Amino acid sequence: MAGNDRRRGAIRKPGSKKGMVVGSGGQRRRGLEGKGPTPKAKDRVSHPAKRKADAAKARAEQQRTRHRQKERSDNAEVIAGRNPVAECIRAGVPASGLYVAQGIDADDRVTEAVRGAGSRGISVVEVQRAELDRMTGGAMHQGLALQVPAYEYAHPEDVLTEAHNSGLPPLIVALDGVTDPRNLGAVIRSAAAFGAHGVILPQRRSAGLTAVAWRTSAGTAAKLPVARAVNLTRTLKDLKSEGLMVVGLDADSDITSDELELATGPLVVVVGSEGRGLSRLVRETCDQTVSIPMAGSVESLNASVAAGIVLAEVARRRRAR
Incomplete structure (x- = not known):
């Protein structure tokens, strides 16, 4: 038989499966193995x-997006008044709409606000004054709201960090228990006017930056x-x-603000x-407390005034240094 025959001249015919041939390498065996359960x-x-299923997932994502947008809309604040609105637009405050009665x-502030809103892509909407009253909760909006x-x-x-980057001695204002947003806005305005680098509020028992505080701060x-501190x-x-150094304002202190070295x-x-x-813990943390010299007939001052x-x-002492 060809391939086994030992006779001289005997050869294996081409294509014979006998002897050493190139195998499948197990491909046929693996091809017969199962591929697991059929996918759902x-x-x-x-x-x-x-x-x-993909369409349902897309609808659910759209609903979540609308819900997040609604939450942002519910948390939005309306700033009323010509000066606050013009200041906010000038300062680049992020805004979603300018409402004009x-x-x-129109005066210079209204013109500036409308032009500034247009250049920044903020929608300008003309509404009836009654609608503006409703949006601002009856605040003195002067025909303009943001x-x-x-x-x-x-x-x-x-x-x-911002204080250190200024190259000047840091000056920070901290509020302890100030719950009136008007006082908060007024303090922020004074802090900016006299060169402070920032304001720190506690998370609890403190006013937040509501529309009232925005308005009082005039932008x-x-x-x-x-910042908010836990x-x-x-x-x-x-x-x-x-x-x-931490200095607290205390009406009972023997050191007055005139002696603030x-x-x-x-x-x-x-x-x-x-x-x-x-509060007791904050007072104990202060390095010094100071009072404001006043006439005897006045017991205390508004927090923002103080x-x-x-x-x-x-600021005066720093300029004179």
């Missing part, structure tokens, strides 16, 4: 069930970082470890509420 219909490409007597998203607070470390909240006492201690160095000015003043007086004194 919704997991098969181009299957109708797959297309239906029909038949408004809708802005909820304020994004900075971190206390960001405020300190300066967009120029000055406002624990104000701990944050003050952290600032002290960074070399800042710490004004020219790195400083944190802490302002308490009108009635309660500084902050403005002390900050003005700090």
Whole structure:
């Protein structure tokens, strides 16, 4: 038999399977192995069930997106008044719409606001005055209102970093128990006017940057970082470890603001509420407390007024240095 025949001249015929030939390498055996269970219909490409599942997933994502947009809309604030609105647009505050009352007597502030909104792609909507009254909750809007998203607070470390980057001795204002948004807005405005680098608020028992605070600050909240601290006492201690001195306003202090020798160095000015003043832990954390000299017939000042007086004194001493 060819291939086994030992006779001289015997050869193996081409294509014979006997002897050493190139094998399949197990491909045929592996080809017979199972590939696992059949995928579900919704997991098969181009299957109708797959297309239906993908469409349902897309609808669910659209609903989540609309829900998030609604939440942002619900959390939006409306800033009312010609000066605050013009200041906010000038400062580049993110806004979603400028609302102008029909038949408004336009002055330079209205013209600036409308032009600024147009150049920044903010929609300008003309509404009836009654609708503007409803949107602003009856506030004195002067025919102009700006809708802005909820304020994004900075971190206390960001405020300190910005202060160091300024090249000047850090000056930070901290509020302890100030719950009136008008006072908050006024303090922010004074802080910006007298060279402070930022304002720090506690997360609890404190006013937030609502539309009222925006209005009172006249837009300066967009120029000055406002941070929230989980624990104000701990944050003050952290600032002290960074070399800042903490001075609290206390009506019972024997040291007056005229004697504030710490004004020219790195400083944190802490302002308490009108009635309660500084809390015990915050007062104990202060390196010094100061009072404001007043006539005997006046017991105390509004928190924002007191902050403005002390900050003005700090600015005066720094200029004279």
